[in-house]
Amino acid sequence: MGSSRDDCVVVVVTYDALPWVERCLASVRDYETVVVDHGSTDGTLELVRERFPGVRVIEQANLGMGGGNNAGIRATSTPYVFLLNADAWVENEGLERLLAFADEHPDAAVIGPRLRNPDGSLQRSVRGEPTVWRLATEYLFIRKLAPRSRRLNPLYVGGFDHDRVFEADWLSGAALLVRRDAIDAVGLFDEAFFMFSEEVDWMTRFRRSGRGVLFFPGAEVVHVGGASHGGGLYVENVRGHLRFLAKHRGERSAEHARLLLLWSLRLRGLLVRGERGDRYREAVRFLSSGDVRTLLA
Numbered sequence: 001m002g003s004s005r006d007d008c009v010v011v012v013v014t015y016d017a018l019p020w021v022e023r024c025l026a027s028v029r030d031y032e033t034v035v036v037d038h039g040s041t042d043g044t045l046e047l048v049r050e051r052f053p054g055v056r057v058i059e060q061a062n063l064g065m066g067g068g069n070n071a072g073i074r075a076t077s078t079p080y081v082f083l084l085n086a087d088a089w090v091e092n093e094g095l096e097r098l099l100a101f102a103d104e105h106p107d108a109a110v111i112g113p114r115l116r117n118p119d120g121s122l123q124r125s126v127r128g129e130p131t132v133w134r135l136a137t138e139y140l141f142i143r144k145l146a147p148r149s150r151r152l153n154p155l156y157v158g159g160f161d162h163d164r165v166f167e168a169d170w171l172s173g174a175a176l177l178v179r180r181d182a183i184d185a186v187g188l189f190d191e192a193f194f195m196f197s198e199e200v201d202w203m204t205r206f207r208r209s210g211r212g213v214l215f216f217p218g219a220e221v222v223h224v225g226g227a228s229h230g231g232g233l234y235v236e237n238v239r240g241h242l243r244f245l246a247k248h249r250g251e252r253s254a255e256h257a258r259l260l261l262l263w264s265l266r267l268r269g270l271l272v273r274g275e276r277g278d279r280y281r282e283a284v285r286f287l288s289s290g291d292v293r294t295l296l297a
Contacts, residue, residue, distance in 0.1 A: 027032045032056075035104075065189075081183070112216065138156075171215060265283050
């Protein structure tokens, strides 16, 4: 007998999540749902309590995405947890399809759906485990030379069209169905990652424990992307890369990545103006302020 809706709880982390959270919660209204709020002041909590009175709300200090998801996972006990970003919503019977697929693949710790942008276009969600070379293909624009090449675009798994089941290194964290027994085996998110790379670390730990990470195109979720931070946490993104490499590949590898990121972003900061350029220059100031051990202390 397959899993039912009672076997899955939805966890949504919010921080000033208007205007998307209503559509998010409406798409999973048939499931037990926990909202973990990190101090919203834009009316998010008022909307949730008024429109979705059955949703359990947990309010806590902003502990980042990993810390928020951890609070929701701890508050639940179902065999499956569905982690859904507040700026994402499930299409049609997407969650039911994910659960059915998970029942057929008991060795998978994590299953992710196909993501689409609000305009209907594909949002690439399958990723390769970060290495210094793979970061170089992104930050030095090498992947632009041959975007469909696995060798020159390994971080985004060049050439994969998101049209079949695929065993991934990791998946975008916008929508993830996670098996409870797998969480019990490897632990929760590492809260040292405030935002960015926390899901990379988690899925790397799952894979190294012998559990798979599967992409399943038979379920779809629309994801706005960046709505919670608007691109304003660029330094956290860079810090996440360094923390991941230091944890999984050693401090020397992370230091090599720091130098790569420093010089590539220094060049971008010289070439790009406006708000985007300001983000690059802010990251350069961060990366030049100390070695990896200092930056991650």
